[in-house]
Amino acid sequence: xxxxxxxxxxxxxxxxxxxxxxxxxxxxxxxxxxxxxxxxxxxxxxxxxxxxxxxxxxxxxxxxxxxxxxxxxxxxxxxxxxxxxxxxxxxxxxxxxxxxxxxxxxxxxxxxxxxxxxxxxxxxxxxxxxxxxxxxxxxxxxxxxxxxxxxxxxxxxxxxxxxxxxxxxxxxxxxxxxxxxxxxxxxxxxxxxxxxxxxx
Amino acid sequence: xxxxxxxxxxxxxxxxxxxxxxxxxxxxxxxxxxxxxxxxxxxxxxxxxxxxxxxxxxxxxxxxxxxxxxxxxxxxxxxxxxxxxxxxxxxxxxxxxxxxxxxxxxxxxxxxxxxxxxxxxxxxxxxxxxxxxxxxxxxxxxxxxxxxxxxxxxxxxxxxxxxxxxxxxxxxxxxxxxxxxxxxxxxxxxxxxxxxxxxxxxxxxxxxxxxxxxxxxxxxxxxxxxxxxxxxxxxxxxxxxxxxxxxxxxxx
Numbered sequence: 056x057x058x059x060x061x062x063x064x065x066x067x068x069x070x071x072x073x074x075x076x077x078x079x080x081x082x083x084x085x086x087x088x089x090x091x092x093x094x095x096x097x098x099x100x101x102x103x104x105x106x107x108x109x110x111x112x113x114x115x116x117x118x119x120x121x122x123x124x125x126x127x128x129x130x131x132x133x134x135x136x137x138x139x140x141x142x143x144x145x146x147x148x149x150x151x152x153x154x155x156x157x158x159x160x161x162x163x164x165x166x167x168x169x170x171x172x173x174x175x176x177x178x179x180x181x182x183x184x185x186x187x188x189x190x191x192x193x194x195x196x197x198x199x200x201x202x203x204x205x206x207x208x209x210x211x212x213x214x215x216x217x218x219x220x221x222x223x224x225x226x227x228x229x230x231x232x233x234x235x236x237x238x239x240x241x242x243x244x245x246x247x248x249x250x251x252x253x254x255x
Numbered sequence: 256x257x258x259x260x261x262x263x264x265x266x267x268x269x270x271x272x273x274x275x276x277x278x279x280x281x282x283x284x285x286x287x288x289x290x291x292x293x294x295x296x297x298x299x300x301x302x303x304x305x306x307x308x309x310x311x312x313x314x315x316x317x318x319x320x321x322x323x324x325x326x327x328x329x330x331x332x333x334x335x336x337x338x339x340x341x342x343x344x345x346x347x348x349x350x351x352x353x354x355x356x357x358x359x360x361x362x363x364x365x366x367x368x369x370x371x372x373x374x375x376x377x378x379x380x381x382x383x384x385x386x387x388x389x390x391x392x393x394x395x396x397x398x399x400x401x402x403x404x405x406x407x408x409x410x411x412x413x414x415x416x417x418x419x420x421x422x423x424x425x426x427x428x429x430x431x432x433x434x435x436x437x438x439x440x441x442x443x444x445x446x447x448x449x450x451x452x453x454x455x456x457x458x459x460x461x462x463x464x465x466x467x468x469x470x471x472x473x474x475x476x477x478x479x480x481x482x483x484x485x486x487x488x489x490x491x492x493x494x495x496x497x498x499x500x501x502x503x504x505x506x507x
Contacts, residue, residue: 068325069353172450173377199331
């Protein structure tokens with residue numbers, strides 16, 4: 056059972072339907088008991104970092120997620136959910152993240168010159184490190200990105216994508232996984248990632 | 256690198272896909288769910304889903320249809336039509352939309368763009384504009400292209416970007432439904448003033464129109480409705496031709 060953590064940030068619908076499609080049982084919940092009973096967690100997210108980080112800190116959800124992860128439970132952060140795994144973000148001010156992966160979320164516009172922002176559309180993955188959730192993907196597979204900020208980090212990068220610079224596309228720190236793109240919106244390639252996560 | 260996107264547009268009224276020539280004389284084409292699944296399977300990069308009557312008649316979107324589409328189609332879905340406030344954003348996002356397009360709603364209340372961008376992120380907010388060339392230059396039309404406003408299209412696009420829109424859909428009223436090609440001069444005018452993705456809409460009639468679009472403008476995506484709905488050519492064929500002409504597209 057996968058618990059999709061509901062902290063008041065949208066985009067659960069497609070994610071749940073795509074989990075269903077790959078045969079994963081899931082529940083959307085903010086209930087601590089249900090989250091602790093699940094064997095895997097997904098932190099979704101669409102929207103702005105500041106609001107999301109405030110929402111996830113309400114009722115101690117951030118601390119609870121960290122406790123769950125400390126026990127070794129796999130967690131997958133998607134898009135803004137991935138960005139929340141990092142230490143800090145500079146989207147509309149400076150905001151603290153969960154600090155599960157080392158690095159910062161910075162505006163693409165400060166690093167990518169001559170390209171449109173947001174980075175929006177289908178781009179190819181360059182897989183640079185073993186990551187079990189990417190097991191079924193070929194080098195150069197297309198996935199769908201929509202973001203204006205990116206994770207600047209040194210450790211744990213398992214895939215990048217080219218947008219003038221190498222942009223962090225997938226990260227892993229032991230049982231903590233994150234993808235900047237949307238697997239639930241990346242056709243068959245994306246579904247294969249959710250399937251692999253479910254089968255961890 | 257980022258690929259150019261091919262986006263079928265599903266104009267929906269009463270749960271059915273329709274396509275009107277210059278926005279009038281609507282005719283039933285197909286069921287949204289089966290059409291959306293078909294497009295996804297044959298390589299559409301994204302889908303746009305407009306409730307074309309909502310903004311003029313004040314009707315809300317049919318969330319059931321949206322949910323059914325989002326349950327079967329795992330590519331990005333933009334939803335528009337009748338988006339007037341943050342509650343509307345919330346409602347369609349909960350039904351599986353990834354991006355929400357505002358048109359008349361933003362004309363009535365320009366602060367909607369910024370408020371939505373702050374709450375949902377810039378990438379979630381699409382400014383959609385119906386544009387027509389007038390004696391005074393390019394002007395924005397509201398209510399599904401029916402009512403002329405005094406808004407300058409170039410300034411509106413700039414304002415949209417500044418307010419936090421993540422993408423702009425530019426629909427040319429002059430070329431819409433005519434099938435003689437996209438409005439390249441107008442698209443170039445808009446592309447020159449913004450640094451966010453621009454989606455071209457209105458006028459696709461043949462494969463060559465898309466080749467010209469990507470060769471002679473800076474747009475990121477091309478929208479098509481009747482060319483796809485009436486199966487004049489497949490998206491696969493279109494993408495092959497684009498690739499042969501040096502346009503980068505997703506083909507796996």
